[in-house]
Amino acid sequence: MRNVNLVEMQTPNTREEFENRLYRLHYSIVNNKMHFMDGISSVAIEDLVHMRSMPNGRMDLLTVDESARLNANMMVQMDGMLDEILGEDVQ
Numbered sequence: 001m002r003n004v005n006l007v008e009m010q011t012p013n014t015r016e017e018f019e020n021r022l023y024r025l026h027y028s029i030v031n032n033k034m035h036f037m038d039g040i041s042s043v044a045i046e047d048l049v050h051m052r053s054m055p056n057g058r059m060d061l062l063t064v065d066e067s068a069r070l071n072a073n074m075m076v077q078m079d080g081m082l083d084e085i086l087g088e089d090v091q
Helices: 015-030 042-049 066-078 081-090
Strands: none
Touching (some): 066 081
């Protein structure tokens, strides 16, 4: 069995980083680049899609629930990890 190294979650340090992650998540969902398991309820997906912006174009953080926050952070955390894992297996 292969050893798995646990990596600490890279959380955003600024509001700008957090909003960037949320915009990436929203873009991925709206453009069908993020896929969900069949068992996931449509309510959970709707919560992710219904994040709103304020009139000044900034993300309304009051509309961001925990699942959206965790998915946005996880998406950034996992970005490039597949390439890293496949690169290790090839060598």
